[in-house]
Amino acid sequence: MLKLYYAPGTCALASHIALQEAGATYTIERIDFKINQQNSPEYLAINPKGRVPALVTDRGILTETPAMLAFIAQGFPQAKLAPLHDPFEFAQAQAFNSYLCSTVHVAHAHRVRGYRWATDEASFADMKRKVPQTVGAGFALIERGMLRGPWVLGETYTICDPYLFTLAQWLEGDGVDLSTLPRVMGHRARMAERPAVRKALAEELN
Amino acid sequence: MLKLYYAPGTCALASHIALQEAGATYTIERIDFKINQQNSPEYLAINPKGRVPALVTDRGILTETPAMLAFIAQGFPQAKLAPLHDPFEFAQAQAFNSYLCSTVHVAHAHRVRGYRWATDEASFADMKRKVPQTVGAGFALIERGMLRGPWVLGETYTICDPYLFTLAQWLEGDGVDLSTLPRVMGHRARMAERPAVRKALAEELN
Numbered sequence: 181m182l183k184l185y186y187a188p189g190t191c192a193l194a195s196h197i198a199l200q201e202a203g204a205t206y207t208i209e210r211i212d213f214k215i216n217q218q219n220s221p222e223y224l225a226i227n228p229k230g231r232v233p234a235l236v237t238d239r240g241i242l243t244e245t246p247a248m249l250a251f252i253a254q255g256f257p258q259a260k261l262a263p264l265h266d267p268f269e270f271a272q273a274q275a276f277n278s279y280l281c282s283t284v285h286v287a288h289a290h291r292v293r294g295y296r297w298a299t300d301e302a303s304f305a306d307m308k309r310k311v312p313q314t315v316g317a318g319f320a321l322i323e324r325g326m327l328r329g330p331w332v333l334g335e336t337y338t339i340c341d342p343y344l345f346t347l348a349q350w351l352e353g354d355g356v357d358l359s360t361l362p363r364v365m366g367h368r369a370r371m372a373e374r375p376a377v378r379k380a381l382a383e384e385l386n
Numbered sequence: 387m388l389k390l391y392y393a394p395g396t397c398a399l400a401s402h403i404a405l406q407e408a409g410a411t412y413t414i415e416r417i418d419f420k421i422n423q424q425n426s427p428e429y430l431a432i433n434p435k436g437r438v439p440a441l442v443t444d445r446g447i448l449t450e451t452p453a454m455l456a457f458i459a460q461g462f463p464q465a466k467l468a469p470l471h472d473p474f475e476f477a478q479a480q481a482f483n484s485y486l487c488s489t490v491h492v493a494h495a496h497r498v499r500g501y502r503w504a505t506d507e508a509s510f511a512d513m514k515r516k517v518p519q520t521v522g523a524g525f526a527l528i529e530r531g532m533l534r535g536p537w538v539l540g541e542t543y544t545i546c547d548p549y550l551f552t553l554a555q556w557l558e559g560d561g562v563d564l565s566t567l568p569r570v571m572g573h574r575a576r577m578a579e580r581p582a583v584r585k586a587l588a589e590e591l592n
Contacts, residue, residue: 228527229485239474244488246452247480254473267460268445274453274480279435282450282488290503297496298516303509310504321434 182206183236185226187213188384191285192233193349195248196384197342200376202256208383246277249339261339269333276332276340279318280347287314288350312355319351323361330370345371388412389442391432393419394590397491398439399555401454402590403548406582408462414589452483455545467545475539482538482546485524486553493520494556518561525557529567536576551577 184199186192186208199206211217211232219230227234227243235242235251242248250273253262263269289296291311294304322344326332332340348368351358358365371377390405392398392414405412417423417438425436433440433449441448441457448454456479459468469475495502497517500510528550532538538546554574557564564571577583 228531229489237474240478242474242477242481244481244484246484247477250480251473251477254476267457268443268448270460271448271453271457272446274456275448275450278450278452278484278487281484282492283435286488286492287503297493297503297520298509298512300508300512302506303504303512306504306506306509314503325434 181238184208185211185223185232185234185236186384187211187218187232189349190232191245191343191346193380193384194245194339194343194346195233195235195252196380197345197377198249198252198261198339200380201261201337201342201374202252202259204252204256210384244281245343246274246281249277249343250274253339260336263333263336263338273333273338273340276326277343279321279326280343284315284318284322284347287311287318288347288354290314291354312357315351315354316356316360319348319356319361319364323363327363327367329363330367332367341367341371342377345377387444390414391417391429391438391440391442392590393417393424393438395555396438397451397549397552399586399590400451400545400549400552401439401441401458402586403551403583404455404458404467404545406586407467407543407548407580408458408465410458410462416590450487451549452480452487455483455549456480459545466542469539469542469544479539479544479546482532483549485527485532486549490521490524490528490553493517493524494553494560496520497560518563521557521560522562522566525554525562525567525570529569533569533573535569536573538573547573547577548583551583 182204184196184206186196187210211223217223218232224230226241229243233248235248242251250262254264257264262273290307294307298304328334331337332344345368348364388410390402390412392402393416417429423429424438430436432447435449439454441454448457456468460470463470468479496513500513534540537543538550551574554570
């Protein structure tokens with residue numbers, strides 16, 4: 181049995197959707213950021229990084245969204261969530277997810293988590309002002325070239341799609357001009373119609 | 387034939403070492419950051435992100451170190467650079483590399499590339515001051531739990547090892563107290579003795 185630790189509004193949604201798409205049997209457990217539960221001794225024993233998501237498996241605990249997404253795809257091959265038998269195409273999927281993780285998500289995090297990388301309030305405000313530009317630049321690259329359409333890798337839905345959808349949830353909050361991203365917004369709308377996405381979102385709101 | 391675009395002192399070294407360890411036939415091409423060659427029209431046609439590394443393959447171009455490392459491991463299975471047939475253990479390898487990419491490398495980048503996320507000189511200085519702490523915290527987690535020893539995943543050398551070695555090259559510059567990281571430093575010393583590492587470093591200096 182798999183157990184996903186998550187918090188609403190975080191990148192844990194990507195793995196949550198992937199579990200749904202895979203037809204996995206899983207439970208979810210909410211971590212309450214308002215009471216800093218992610219840094220409680222109990223949760224740090226699960227994920228010493230003090231972050232979500234974390235996935236408890238019968239082999240041990242996994243963290244890091246790109247790794248978890250590939251694990252779900254490999255663990256449920258019948259769901260065909262990644263081009264598992266084509267190293268080049270699998271690498272393209274991984275490169276997309278790595279870009280979301282290390283560039284786009286990181287740009288977004290400077291809006292409200294500037295304290296991770298600086299100390300002064302003035303620096304936080306400076307970082308925050310730049311977020312529309314940095315997140316916008318990341319999504320502009322996706323819009324112009326990386327999102328093949330209708331899904332990220334083209335005709336086939338993969339683990340890249342829930343991850344892009346998850347980060348695209350943050351665009352309004354990040355102050356990005358949505359009118360510059362018609363293809364990303366089309367993808368977001370297509371994703372929102374998928375039963376697995378609706379189910380995962382509903383589970384997180386309960 | 388594979389062709390690796392790199393710049394000395396960057397994370398491209400991880401893929402370069404992996405290519406050597408894999409016994410791959412490849413060429414390397416240096417991108418000169420001093421003249422901002424990474425943002426030249428010619429290079430942006432190869433990697434629109436304006437970053438290194440990029441790997442030209444006969445199928446197309448790959449970017450993002452974690453994806454490139456997994457691609458090298460899958461493309462040269464006889465080199466046994468990743469636990470390719472164990473999805474959980476492969477995910478652990480990927481989680482390690484994802485952590486380096488999205489947390490440790492990002493922390494490091496705030497030392498001299500603060501302009502990516504802020505605008506004011508005061509913010510850059512603030513970020514820079516925090517780097518010993520943020521990079522140190524990332525490496526402390528590696529030291530305490532993630533580096534199993536003697537290699538990252540234990541007895542078997544994998545694609546995690548050249549990546550850790552590459553980021554560990556930056557510890558002195560990042561102002562991290564090396565005496566707190568005996569296991570990481572032992573790993574760095576073991577890596578430095580490997581013929582593939584010496585070869586890759588020598589090729590980058592030519």
